[in-house]
Amino acid sequence: GAVVSQHPSRVICKSGTSVKIECRSLDFQATTMFWYRQFPKQSLMLMATSNEGSKATYEQGVEKDKFLINHASLTLSTLTVTSAHPEDSSFYICSASSYSGGGYNEQFFGPGTRLTVL
């Protein structure tokens, strides 16, 4: 299957700083990438849909000025958590959509980034 990487895998930062998370599709081009956050023992909550070369589409309740998404190329999307606060601590996971050849698009998930804001 296709491989999606995320960097960093884990980050600890002070309150008020900004953190950038990268999501890369390593062996395929992804016109669409998705960003999720997951709190402990909870579901994956879709934050935004990122399309290459255009503005991201944010889900209701997600602050676009807080979570900046850039999808500069077909293999890279970045999520920047601006002025992070402890309540932003979470597991952030990206996924990239790729045509499976079976008549549908399959989503491949990155390994996730655990953000801890002190």
Added chain:
Amino acid sequence: QQPVQSPQAVILREGEDAVINCSSSKALYSVHWYRQKHGEAPVFLMILLKGGEQKGHEKISASFNEKKQQSSLYLTASQLSYSGTYFCGTEEGGGDDKIIFGKGTRLHILP
């Protein structure tokens, strides 16, 4: 709209069977099933696209009802490696590939 998953949690002994359900109030484009181990990303199990479809293999299979509003995941003769949280993800169509995940079902297999 978030799909409804049930049960929330299951504890089984190795070798026992489990069924996890996922339902929506409206017809879906597709249903995806994932398993997630603690601290890891979800791993794709299968996707169902057609009403009345059943797919998978002997041990792990899934069905999608005719109305495309309900899917079930069947785990047969469970193994210790099946432990984890199972999520169904649903697509409503519209061409954006957006998947909305249910709250998950925690499965714990005892030896």
